[in-house]
Amino acid sequence: MANENTAKSGHQKTAAGRRLSxxxxxxxMNLHQKxxxxxxxxxxxxxxxxxxxxxxxxxxxxxxxxxxxMSAGKGVGPLQCEKAEKMGYSMDLCSYAxxxxxxxxDGGKDSPTMGLxxxxxxxxxxxxxxxxxxxxxxYHRTWGVPHxxxxxxxxxxxxxxxxxxxxxxxxxxxxxxxxxxxxxxFNIERVREALENTxxxxxxxxxxxxxxxxxxxxxxxxxxxxxxxxxxTSRGTKTLADHYRLLAEEAEDNIAKGIYPVPNERYRLLWDxxxxxxxxxxxxxxxASLDVNLISASYTYCIGTVEGELDLFAYDGGDPLVxxxxxxxxxxxxxxxxxxxxxxxxxxxxxxxxGVIFASNRSCKxxxxxxxxxxxxxxxxxxxxxxxxxxxxxxxxxxxxxxSFTRIEALLEVIDARRKEAKxx
Amino acid sequence: xKNIMDNIKRLKDQGRKVIGCFxxxxxxxxFHSMGLAPVTLWGLRDxxxxxxxxxxxxQPYACSVARRLxxxxxxxxxxxxxxxxxxxxxxxxxxxxxxxxxxxxxxxRPPLPIFKMHIPAVPPDQTDSRPYLRASIEGxxxxxxxxxxxxxxxxxxxxxVSLYREMRELSKMLFAxxxxxxxxxxxxxxxxxxxxxxxxxxxLLVLQSALRDNFRxxxxxxxESPRVVVSGILPPPLPMIRxxxxxxxxxxxxxxxxxxRALHYSPPAVDDPAEYYIDFYHHHYPCTTLLxxxxxxxxxxxxxxxxxxxxxxxxxGEKFCEYEYFEFPYLEQILKEMGIRALLLDISLDDDExxxxxTTRIETFAELMHSTV
Ligand code: SF4
Ligand code: SF4
Numbered sequence: 066m067a068n069e070n071t072a073k074s075g076h077q078k079t080a081a082g083r084r085l086s087x088x089x090x091x092x093x094m095n096l097h098q099k100x101x102x103x104x105x106x107x108x109x110x111x112x113x114x115x116x117x118x119x120x121x122x123x124x125x126x127x128x129x130x131x132x133x134x135m136s137a138g139k140g141v142g143p144l145q146c147e148k149a150e151k152m153g154y155s156m157d158l159c160s161y162a163x164x165x166x167x168x169x170x171d172g173g174k175d176s177p178t179m180g181l182x183x184x185x186x187x188x189x190x191x192x193x194x195x196x197x198x199x200x201x202x203x204y205h206r207t208w209g210v211p212h213x214x215x216x217x218x219x220x221x222x223x224x225x226x227x228x229x230x231x232x233x234x235x236x237x238x239x240x241x242x243x244x245x246x247x248x249x250x251f252n253i254e255r256v257r258e259a260l261e262n263t264x265x266x267x268x269x270x271x272x273x274x275x276x277x278x279x280x281x282x283x284x285x286x287x288x289x290x291x292x293x294x295x296x297x298t299s300r301g302t303k304t305l306a307d308h309y310r311l312l313a314e315e316a317e318d319n320i321a322k323g324i325y326p327v328p329n330e331r332y333r334l335l336w337d338x339x340x341x342x343x344x345x346x347x348x349x350x351x352x353a354s355l356d357v358n359l360i361s362a363s364y365t366y367c368i369g370t371v372e373g374e375l376d377l378f379a380y381d382g383g384d385p386l387v388x389x390x391x392x393x394x395x396x397x398x399x400x401x402x403x404x405x406x407x408x409x410x411x412x413x414x415x416x417x418x419x420g421v422i423f424a425s426n427r428s429c430k431x432x433x434x435x436x437x438x439x440x441x442x443x444x445x446x447x448x449x450x451x452x453x454x455x456x457x458x459x460x461x462x463x464x465x466x467x468x469s470f471t472r473i474e475a476l477l478e479v480i481d482a483r484r485k486e487a488k489x490x
Numbered sequence: 491x492k493n494i495m496d497n498i499k500r501l502k503d504q505g506r507k508v509i510g511c512f513x514x515x516x517x518x519x520x521f522h523s524m525g526l527a528p529v530t531l532w533g534l535r536d537x538x539x540x541x542x543x544x545x546x547x548x549q550p551y552a553c554s555v556a557r558r559l560x561x562x563x564x565x566x567x568x569x570x571x572x573x574x575x576x577x578x579x580x581x582x583x584x585x586x587x588x589x590x591x592x593x594x595x596x597x598x599r600p601p602l603p604i605f606k607m608h609i610p611a612v613p614p615d616q617t618d619s620r621p622y623l624r625a626s627i628e629g630x631x632x633x634x635x636x637x638x639x640x641x642x643x644x645x646x647x648x649x650x651v652s653l654y655r656e657m658r659e660l661s662k663m664l665f666a667x668x669x670x671x672x673x674x675x676x677x678x679x680x681x682x683x684x685x686x687x688x689x690x691x692x693x694l695l696v697l698q699s700a701l702r703d704n705f706r707x708x709x710x711x712x713x714e715s716p717r718v719v720v721s722g723i724l725p726p727p728l729p730m731i732r733x734x735x736x737x738x739x740x741x742x743x744x745x746x747x748x749x750x751r752a753l754h755y756s757p758p759a760v761d762d763p764a765e766y767y768i769d770f771y772h773h774h775y776p777c778t779t780l781l782x783x784x785x786x787x788x789x790x791x792x793x794x795x796x797x798x799x800x801x802x803x804x805x806x807g808e809k810f811c812e813y814e815y816f817e818f819p820y821l822e823q824i825l826k827e828m829g830i831r832a833l834l835l836d837i838s839l840d841d842d843e844x845x846x847x848x849t850t851r852i853e854t855f856a857e858l859m860h861s862t863v
Contacts, residue, residue: 152819153818153819153822154815154816154819155815155818157551157809157810157812157815158812158815158816159812162816191611191781194581195578195579195580195581195584195611195781195812195813196580196581196812196813196816198611198781198784199778199781199784199812199813199816199817200816202784202816203816203820205784206788206820207820213616214611214612214613214616214781214782216610216611216612216617216619216781218578218608219578219584219608221587221588221606227622227625227626227629228608230622231610231619231622234617234618234622235612235617238616238617242616401585401587401588402585402588402589402592403588425549427549427551430551430552430580430581430582430585430810430812431581431582431584431585433549434548434549434552434556434581434582434585434586434589435585435588435589436549437546437547437548437549438547438588438589438592438593441592441596442592
């Protein structure tokens with residue numbers, strides 16, 4: 066969010082932004098330090114329920130996708146990608162994977178966080194995407210590190226009991242695996258506590274996102290992109306719960322004071338796909354200069370919900386493993402088109418969206434291969450104009466700003482034309 | 491395309507209900523035993539050069555397998571099918587069922603029943619996925635019985651298992667004819683690919699006849715001929731096979747998903763389909779697409795190369811297939827350590843008409859191999 070001085074820039078550092086930097090810095094420092102002191106290190110996919118690791122005394126975790134996003138945001142994405150490409154990895158592979166392989170096999174060089182400490186266990190999860198399993202297999206083969214695959218059935222509809230039981234069985238095996246490898250004992254009560262923190266954090270995350278409903282909106286999707294980072298590295302902590310409470314309060318407070326990130330907001334757009342990490346600043350400024358606010362994104366409104374919903378799916382104090390298994394169906398990638406469409410319809414209706422930008426991302430097929438029909442459904446069934454632009458989330462070599470903005474400007478013209486028509490009629 | 495459609499039409503004329511299956515390893519025996527006719531929807535490459543209909547639904551950075559599959563279904567051909575079956579595969583395919591629904595609706599055609607199943611991706615020594623797979627198979631049988639008005643019978647299942655087992659064994663024998671030089675790889679590829687679209691009983695007749703012919707003309711390849719293993723999801727396109735043959739290369743080992751990985755293992759016949767498929771998937775020949783088989787894959791490739799005495803491996807890369815492309819650099823390294831040459835040929839949809847680039851690379855590869863045989 067911005068204050069009055071920074072309005073129009075769309076995306077500036079605020080108190081919450083400064084606090085975020087501190088949290089991220091501490092998370093990575095802590096990870097390296099504890100690893101150096103002998104903690105058991107796990108590398109995990111973003112949708113692995115990190116709260117499980119709180120059940121152990123001394124297990125820390127690194128998140129390659131999150132690290133890759135940060136690297137892209139800091140401008141070293143292409144450099145790390147090129148290192149992977151030189152090793153023979155195709156440029157068509159997901160840019161997160163290429164950044165991570167480039168970083169890991171170069172010992173963390175050029176990384177904003179010195180990379181990640183070497184893992185004792187790698188945990189992948191195929192419901193965000195299956196390629197992640199292949200990517201993590203490379204470390205398993207090269208370094209001989211055990212690789213645990215969480216196998217989560219894709220959700221075309223709400224999770225059934227058979228799938229839920231299957232996931233819980235795997236969590237038990239994961240816990241046993243860590244106990245055996247680390248010599249530590251698992252304590253479910255600690256997971257319960259972590260889930261209470263997660264519940265509070267997510268409730269405030271939702272509160273923060275809802276400030277999109279205000280006109281002008283109280284946030285930009287770019288704020289939500291950067292602010293989701295600690296959800297991946299600090300899950301289950303009090304720090305995260307406190308941070309998201311302050312974040313929501315700050316957003317609401319700003320609205321009360323009449324401070325908006327895009328004060329002359331004329332176009333309220335929704336973004337569909339992963340954040341364009343290398344463009345956050347440029348894109349938000351350029352959009353703001355056109356009086357456009359990206360008020361929401363499917364990438365961040367899915368956090369804390371399940372299967373096509375927009376509301377929080379909160380921890381109810383029951384069996385932590387059952388809740389976490391249910392939460393495997395949060396995040397957008399594991400959702401089929403009907404579920405995604407249902408959530409998008411609500412976001413459009415609840416928050417007053419004028420148009421949708423579908424960012425077609427060749428790195429992330431699981432997110433993108435369905436967008437052509439999603440676009441048609443948004444246009445035909447909801448009557449909302451939409452465009453498709455090509456954006457790789459982490460490899461800026463595959464992005465053309467001019468081409469993208471030509472299309473976005475065409476979308477704005479359609480919105481204008483419709484408004485004119487509506488006025489006339 | 492005409493052949494495929496003629497075959498499907500013939501099945502329909504016989505009163506069979508046809509189920510289009512994807513991706514690579516559907517439970518064919520089960521469908522067959524229930525009186526359904528499964529056709530595996532791969533091998534569409536040589537019959538569908540353009541994908542204009544698919545392009546209205548899927549971005550061009552999806553692999554050609556997915557785009558052709560979509561094209562096939564949207565080009566009126568879905569009306570010849572009574573249903574589709576799919577299991578979880580890659581990140582592209584898992585989005586397809588709902589895109590297919592949209593495509594059919596756009597074309598004003600009725601929806602097709604799509605049977606979906608999740609095949610566990612966990613290694614057996616990590617998690618016991620047998621109860622889950624059992625429930626999935628039983629669920630599928632229930633759905634088929636309800637939707638297609640068919641019934642499951644253990645004795646029929648045993649019979650189907652025997653037929654498919656025989657088909658797999660004969661296919662392997664036929665490939666042995668390629669390796670010993672008595673049959674061209676192109677001819678083998680054609681026979682196996684066409685087999686996916688005809689009933690297993692007919693497939694057996696074709697294989698038996700081809701084997702009889704080969705037996706009569708048994709010859710040995712020249713000892714100077716470079717010996718290679720071919721690997722990939724799909725076999726090389728026909729022009730590439732011609733290039734390999736023109737360059738004097740002998741294909742002595744096969745790691746192509748549709749020509750070996752799918753045919754390699756048949757469990758013994760049992761009455762219980764769940765037990766059968768637990769065995770089938772757990773012990774399946776390792777494939778890049780079967781995530782649980784990853785640890786067995788490298789030893790399998792090593793063994794294939796040493797058993798066949800191959801001096802090179804030609805990877806037919808299905809462009810945009812992450813499953814395959816994440817493995818290439820690693821495999822290349824392993825092969826290098828074994829003193830084996832590797833050639834990676836990217837095949838995208840557009841490359842089928844633009845074969846000159848890989849002709850030169852195959853010739854160079856063959857020359858290098860000649861100089862080291
Ligand atoms: S393909 Fe998509 S979901 Fe998978 S790791 Fe890459 S960005 Fe994430
Ligand atoms: S070739 Fe690869 S990407 Fe294409 S459908 Fe098969 S597994 Fe998926």
